[in-house]
Amino acid sequence: MNALYSLVLVFALVLIALFGVGSAHMAGLFGTLLPYVAVAVFLVGFANRIIGWAKSPVPFRIPTTGGQQKSLDFIQHDRFDNPVTPGQTFIRMILEICCFRSLFRNTKVELRDGRVTYASSKFLWLFSLLFHYSFLLIVIRHMRLFFEPVPECIAFVEMIDGIMQIGVPRLYMSDLLILAGLGFLLGRRLKDPKLRYISLVTDYFPLLLIIGIALSGIYMRYFEHVDILAIKKLTMGLVTFSPVIPEGVSVVFFIHLFLVCVLLVYFPFSKLMHAGGVFLSPTRNMPNDTRINHHENPWNDPNIKPHSYEAYEDEFREAMIEAGLPVEKKA
Amino acid sequence: MADLPKADELFKSINYTPPSTGWMDTPVDTSPGNWCYPAKAEKLEYLGMPNPREWNPADVDWKLPENWQEIVKEGFRERLDKYRSLKVFMDICVRCGACADKCHFFIGSGDPKNMPVLRAELMRSIYRGEFTLAGKILSTLTGSRVMTEDVLKEWFIYFYQCTECRRCSLYCPYGIDTAEVTMMARELLHLCGVNINWILEPVSNCNRTGNHLGIQPHAFKDIVDFMVDDIEEITGKRLNVPMNEKGHEVIFITPSGDVFADPGIYTFMGYLMLFDHIGLDYTLSTYASEGGNFGLFTSADMMKKLNAKMYAEADRLGAKWILGGECGHMWRVINQYMDTMNGPANNLEVPVNPITGTVFENARQTKMVHITEFTADLMKHNKLKLDPSRNDHIRATFHDSCNPARAMGLMDEPRYVIKNVVKNFFEMPEQTIREQTFCCAGGSGLNTDEIMEIRMRGGLPRGNALKAVQEQHDVNMLSCICAIDRATLPPLANYWAPGVDVCGVHELVGNALILDGEKERETDLRFNPLPGKEG
Numbered sequence: 001m002n003a004l005y006s007l008v009l010v011f012a013l014v015l016i017a018l019f020g021v022g023s024a025h026m027a028g029l030f031g032t033l034l035p036y037v038a039v040a041v042f043l044v045g046f047a048n049r050i051i052g053w054a055k056s057p058v059p060f061r062i063p064t065t066g067g068q069q070k071s072l073d074f075i076q077h078d079r080f081d082n083p084v085t086p087g088q089t090f091i092r093m094i095l096e097i098c099c100f101r102s103l104f105r106n107t108k109v110e111l112r113d114g115r116v117t118y119a120s121s122k123f124l125w126l127f128s129l130l131f132h133y134s135f136l137l138i139v140i141r142h143m144r145l146f147f148e149p150v151p152e153c154i155a156f157v158e159m160i161d162g163i164m165q166i167g168v169p170r171l172y173m174s175d176l177l178i179l180a181g182l183g184f185l186l187g188r189r190l191k192d193p194k195l196r197y198i199s200l201v202t203d204y205f206p207l208l209l210i211i212g213i214a215l216s217g218i219y220m221r222y223f224e225h226v227d228i229l230a231i232k233k234l235t236m237g238l239v240t241f242s243p244v245i246p247e248g249v250s251v252v253f254f255i256h257l258f259l260v261c262v263l264l265v266y267f268p269f270s271k272l273m274h275a276g277g278v279f280l281s282p283t284r285n286m287p288n289d290t291r292i293n294h295h296e297n298p299w300n301d302p303n304i305k306p307h308s309y310e311a312y313e314d315e316f317r318e319a320m321i322e323a324g325l326p327v328e329k330k331a
Numbered sequence: 332m333a334d335l336p337k338a339d340e341l342f343k344s345i346n347y348t349p350p351s352t353g354w355m356d357t358p359v360d361t362s363p364g365n366w367c368y369p370a371k372a373e374k375l376e377y378l379g380m381p382n383p384r385e386w387n388p389a390d391v392d393w394k395l396p397e398n399w400q401e402i403v404k405e406g407f408r409e410r411l412d413k414y415r416s417l418k419v420f421m422d423i424c425v426r427c428g429a430c431a432d433k434c435h436f437f438i439g440s441g442d443p444k445n446m447p448v449l450r451a452e453l454m455r456s457i458y459r460g461e462f463t464l465a466g467k468i469l470s471t472l473t474g475s476r477v478m479t480e481d482v483l484k485e486w487f488i489y490f491y492q493c494t495e496c497r498r499c500s501l502y503c504p505y506g507i508d509t510a511e512v513t514m515m516a517r518e519l520l521h522l523c524g525v526n527i528n529w530i531l532e533p534v535s536n537c538n539r540t541g542n543h544l545g546i547q548p549h550a551f552k553d554i555v556d557f558m559v560d561d562i563e564e565i566t567g568k569r570l571n572v573p574m575n576e577k578g579h580e581v582i583f584i585t586p587s588g589d590v591f592a593d594p595g596i597y598t599f600m601g602y603l604m605l606f607d608h609i610g611l612d613y614t615l616s617t618y619a620s621e622g623g624n625f626g627l628f629t630s631a632d633m634m635k636k637l638n639a640k641m642y643a644e645a646d647r648l649g650a651k652w653i654l655g656g657e658c659g660h661m662w663r664v665i666n667q668y669m670d671t672m673n674g675p676a677n678n679l680e681v682p683v684n685p686i687t688g689t690v691f692e693n694a695r696q697t698k699m700v701h702i703t704e705f706t707a708d709l710m711k712h713n714k715l716k717l718d719p720s721r722n723d724h725i726r727a728t729f730h731d732s733c734n735p736a737r738a739m740g741l742m743d744e745p746r747y748v749i750k751n752v753v754k755n756f757f758e759m760p761e762q763t764i765r766e767q768t769f770c771c772a773g774g775s776g777l778n779t780d781e782i783m784e785i786r787m788r789g790g791l792p793r794g795n796a797l798k799a800v801q802e803q804h805d806v807n808m809l810s811c812i813c814a815i816d817r818a819t820l821p822p823l824a825n826y827w828a829p830g831v832d833v834c835g836v837h838e839l840v841g842n843a844l845i846l847d848g849e850k851e852r853e854t855d856l857r858f859n860p861l862p863g864k865e866g
Contacts, residue, residue, distance in 0.1 A: 005472065049422070052418070053415055053418055053419050053422070054415070055412075056411065056412055056413065056414060056415040056417075056418045057413070057414075057415060058414075058415045058416065059413065059414060059631070059671070060631075060667055060668055060671055061667055061671070062416065062508065062511065062667055062738070064497055064500045064501055064506055064508060064737055064738070065736070065737055065738060065739060065740035065766065066501055066737075066740075066766045067740060067742075067765075067766060068740050068742050068743050069693070069739055069740030069741055069742075070693055071691075071693045071704050071741070071744060072689070072704060072707060072708055072711070072744070074711055075707070075743045075744060075747065076743070078740070081766070082740040084693075096504075096506075100504055102429075102501065102502055102503060102504050102506065103427075103429060103502075103504045105501065105502050105767075106429050106502060107432075107433075107502075107762055108432065109432040109433075109438055111342070111345060111347075114339065114342055115795060115799075116438060116791060116792055116795045116796075118760070118762035118763075124427065124429060128427075128504075192428070193347075193348050193349055194347065194349060194428060194431050194432075194443065194446065195426075195428045195431075196349075197349040197353075197354065197443050197449075198354075198426050198428060198431075198443070198446065198448055198449055198452065199426060200426070200472075200473065200474040201471075201472045201473070201474075202472070202473055202474065203425070203426050269463075269464075269465055271422075271423065271424065271425045271426075273422055273423055274423040274424075274425050274505055277419050277422055277423030277505060278423065278504070278505045278506075280415065280419050281416075281419055281420075281423075281505050281506040281507070282415060282416045282419070282506075283416070283500055283506035283507075283508045283511075284505075284506035288666070288739070288740060290666060290667055290668075290669075290670055290671055290696070290697070291665070291666055291670070291693055291694045291695075291696055291697040291699070292692070292693060292694075292695055292696050293696055294670055294671075294674060294675050294696055295670070295671045296671070297671050297672070299413055300635075300671070300672060301632065301635075304632055304635050304636050304639070305636070305639065306538075306636055306637070306639035306640045306643050307538045307539065307636075307640075308643075309618050309643065309644065309647055312539075312540075312541065312618050313618075315539070316540075316547055316548050316549070319547060319548060319549040320548045320549060320575075320617075322549060323548065323549035323552045323553070324552070325548055325549070325552060325574055325575050325617065326574075326575050326576055326577070
């Protein structure tokens with residue numbers, strides 16, 4: 001049901017763009033004003049969320065330790081799953097953010113013949129990586145629309161992405177891989193009863209939205225063969241702050257652009273902020289070193305004192321003396 | 332306990348298919364057996380905590396304060412400002428479900444609200460409904476809701492069905508830690524006087540008598556004397572155990588569970604024998620006679636208050652450093668909170684092993700060393716005279732307690748110690764040990780009998796792994812470094828892998844130690860005949 005709501009939502013967005021540009025002739029709105037608004041909302045919203053998180057202190061060092069601590073010389077320290085120095089912690093974060101280290105640990109529980117079994121389950125890790133890296137590649141590739149001349153590094157990424165040299169225009173691997181990744185992420189949400197049970201509209205919507213973006217992009221490149229020069233005129237106009245709507249820009253482009261704008265606006269207010277939040281997760285980005293170095297809790301209350309020894313002895317003094325325990329004050 | 336189903340029947344009853352109603356529309360079951368007994372009014376009064384009263388979770392009326400919704404909302408807001416962890420964890424979950432089948436309570440019950448993601452969603456849905464704009468406007472679409480009495484009841488049931496073991500947080504791609512969420516939820520419940528006696532009675536005991544069990548100083552000394560008697564009977568040697576004495580180098584603090592009941596007492600005997608063997612200059616304290624800290628399961632403030640006795644007593648007695656016994660959550664507090672809350676302990680010195688000269692650099696700030704770090708160091712330097720054959724009747728495995736594993740990383744030290752004193756040692760399956768270890772299902776203050784079925788369900792993964800090594804290697808002893816484990820694992824083992832006993836690591840050390848001038852031993856510390864002495 002939640003998946004269906006999301007699908008309807010994404011279709012509605014497509015229709016808005018289709019009629020907005022095709023019938024209502026509001027290309028100016030969709031091609032110039034909306035992208036500016038979307039980018040502004042994204043940047044301000046993203047920064048706001050990060051600042052909002054950063055404002056709350058981290059009172060305690062609470063890393064989740066995933067390996068042997070540093071203790072005695074003859075015991076092998078697991079430096080990157082249980083870091084104690086900033087450098088080791090940095091590498092732990094790199095592994096987490098670039099390689100999805102924790103997801104790589106994933107297992108799947110099954111009950112079989114009176115036993116609990118744990119099978120390695122790396123598909124979620126694999127397809128998540130595929131999705132995220134394809135997305136990154138695609139974003140980098142798109143930068144060619146915002147530079148003239150196109151910087152070599154972007155051209156290089158584009159070359160690599162199309163290195164298989166299949167078809168004209170050349171097939172980008174990332175286009176296939178992102179669909180594979182998205183398809184898997186959506187498929188498992190629909191197929192696994194546990195996941196279906198926890199999935200909200202806000203889980204399906206971004207997936208379907210990004211699928212919509214990918215499909216409209218693929219359609220433009222491989223099927224409609226849109227006038228890329230006209231599109232580049234539009235995008236260059238945007239980055240040089242002299243927006244134009246050239247002749248011959250396909251309506252599918254406006255749909256594509258509109259969905260991207262929706263994604264940008266939606267991003268800072270949604271779970272997609274995991275992209276920023278993962279950097280701030282206290283169980284990952286802190287060294288396990290509070291036995292080694294002092295850490296300050298800004299709201300630590302010095303007025304919280306233990307029940308004092310004096311009060312303790314006052315209550316039990318006689319019994320203590322009788323039992324032969326040392327006391328501070330003799331009766 | 333009478334109506335506990337048989338192990339195989341319970342196993343067959345587990346079903347991972349969620350109910351047909353959505354989780355927000357599935358009412359919470361508050362019938363007895365699903366909750367721990369509420370805290371007694373007198374305990375709340377003594378601790379100065381809100382809303383002391385007699386109440387019953389099975390009743391419809393929980394006698395909440397009139398403005399309880401406002402209290403929860405304000406408390407929530409305050410904690411969002413105080414803890415970045417809470418704020419980030421409320422915002423960034425993508426519900427990928429990687430955590431779903433990592434929780435022992437889910438594995439053993441199939442109840443979807445025991446999936447860590449959904450347990451946290453119980454709180455997140457309120458966060459979205461109360462604190463985010465989108466949640467306020469589009470409540471259904473964003474999975475938001477407002478705080479009602481039913482939600483509060485659901486919190487009470489499910490946040491006291493989480494042992495704060497952090498296994499889910501290991502697998503979470505963003506490190507979302509349900510323990511952190513559970514702690515916050517419990518703090519909010521405290522504000523309304525909704526809490527359990529199994530936590531707050533130990534807390535109030537600990538504050539007054541120095542330990543969770545409420546053992547008063549003279550009784551504490553009596554118990555230690557009994558153990559000294561037993562050691563004398565077994566080894567022929569009478570040990571001197573200093574208590575509350577000033578001017579010793581080390582103060583030793585261990586959970587009071589170890590002086591209270593078997594099998595903990597055998598571990599305690601092991602400590603005493605070790606200290607005698609190496610001639611350690613130490614003292615015990617009756618004022619700081621608790622290593623554990625049920626304040627951790629109550630609130631940050633209560634944890635600080637109880638923990639503060641350790642440094643205070645070390646100062647009063649003039650000790651140079653603190654040696655800590657075998658306990659799970661105690662070491663989470665010492666490793667991750669102690670110095671931050673109550674440090675720096677400027678009067679103490681960086682711990683040095685007086686026998687080997689090893690400087691414990693990894694404890695240079697807290698000035699507190701774990702007993703297995705200490706013993707492993709002694710063994711490495713060949714400072715202990717050991718006869719491992721006295722443990723030949725034991726085929727041991729080792730249960731990593733959640734907190735030393737995932738909030739510290741103490742994994743190879745206890746193994747090093749065990750392998751030096753036991754010849755027959757076997758590991759349980761790798762997905763159930765070390766950082767992937769499974770909880771005893773009684774941690775975080777849930778080791779009470781009124782929820783025995785919940786505990787046995789949560790104990791399934793550990794019990795099943797234990798059964799595997801029992802069948803494969805004839806394992807008959809589950810060793811551990813946690814006093815709560817020593818209380819919770821015996822019924823668990825008895826239920827899922829009957830025939831396996833539970834012991835502390837230093838019980839095994841005590842068996843193997845050859846004390847100076849001891850007689851030839853006939854029995855182990857449990858008065859069971861040693862191998863070859865059965866006749």
